[in-house]
């Protein structure tokens with residue numbers, strides 16, 4: 219699960235509420251084995267894979283393992299033709315700012331008061347004699363203006379912008395500066411839209427846009443390219459092959475960071491647990507061998523760095539053909555509702571949750587509503603990308619994110635998981651989604667207009 223920018227920018231203090239434990243009598247419903255689940259999650263979360271960093275060689279080893287598991291269960295590959303090729307490859311670039319300079323009315327603005335997000339490696343703009351340039355826009359955020367809203371609107375619009383910020387915004391500015399200097403990552407698309415390229419330069423200054431007579435602004439960044447892999451498997455449907463049920467999880471995590479002691483971010487819960495779920499669901503439905511709809515099982519890369527795996531995947535097929543997306547994210551520990559229970563994000567956005575709960579009610583179980591609406595979790599995993607295209611796309615999770623001490627820490631390792639709870643949740647997902655697989659339920663589509671867009675620049 220990704221850390222949201224707003225979470226990085228604004229620290230929300232959350233009250234930790236008391237635990238409510240609900241116990242379910244668990245009925246053995248299918249043959250997903252605890253032994254196999256344990257084996258998969260243990261390997262994916264092992265130190266050997268060094269935290270599955272997107273830019274590492276170890277993430278390839280993880281991809282090979284997932285592909286091997288799909289292959290040994292006889293699934294079809296990413297192309298829907300072979301039973302050997304499970305890799306969907308794509309490229310991303312990372313653009314990292316190196317130098318920004320800004321001179322306004324002959325006065326140089328110090329580098330400590332400058333920040334930029336750019337998809338352009340090298341740019342230089344001028345303005346003279348108060349004549350507005352058509353090349354870029356200048357905006358000001360006064361003391362009482364909402365800086366975050368302004369920056370977010372420009373990011374969603376794209377284009378080239380200089381934003382002059384009243385020094386009252388210093389604290390928030392410095393958070394953006396810290397975030398943006400790590401660089402911005404982008405998906406390389408075959409037909410990059412011209413207007414998707416953009417720049418936002420931010421400057422702390424007492425000068426406002428209407429007081430500018432002349433201006434020089436330039437920026438230099440470095441660019442690196444990387445090839446990443448989604449691991450994709452398929453079980454063609456028997457009677458409704460053009461309707462797809464998508465099971466997904468991300469297999470990337472944060473890698474290794476320097477320092478003393480434990481430096482490996484194993485990501486056992488985030489999201490070796492979800493990846494284990496899709497591998498075992500794939501095995502389960504392959505053995506069943508009678509799915510009416512086509513099932514796709516996808517292990518996404520690049521979730522932790524901005525969701526580029528899901529973004530690329532969503533452009534390789536018609537999103538209209540996806541009946542539902544079951545995105546599985548952090549299910550390795552009991553939820554606040556008890557061991558073996560889970561909740562889903564955006565439950566109110568489609569009928570999927572209530573339809574799955576009709577099935578589960580027969581065994582006195584249910585999928586709960588996301589108990590942490592203030593965390594914006596609907597937008598913090600790969601489901602959001604497909605939801606923006608109208609797919610009933612939700613994340614299913616059991617994390618107690620409001621008090622999880624292991625979230626995005628090196629301690630998110632195997633010893634922090636409850637493997638029995640993980641196993642129960644995977645089995646519950648198999649049971650709950652059976653009518654989707656059979657083609658007997660079809661959830662309503664998500665209203666795209668109610669899903670917030672993603673920034674074009676950072």
Ligand SMILES: [Zn+2]
Nearest residue numbers: 219220488522
């Ligand atoms: Zn994460």
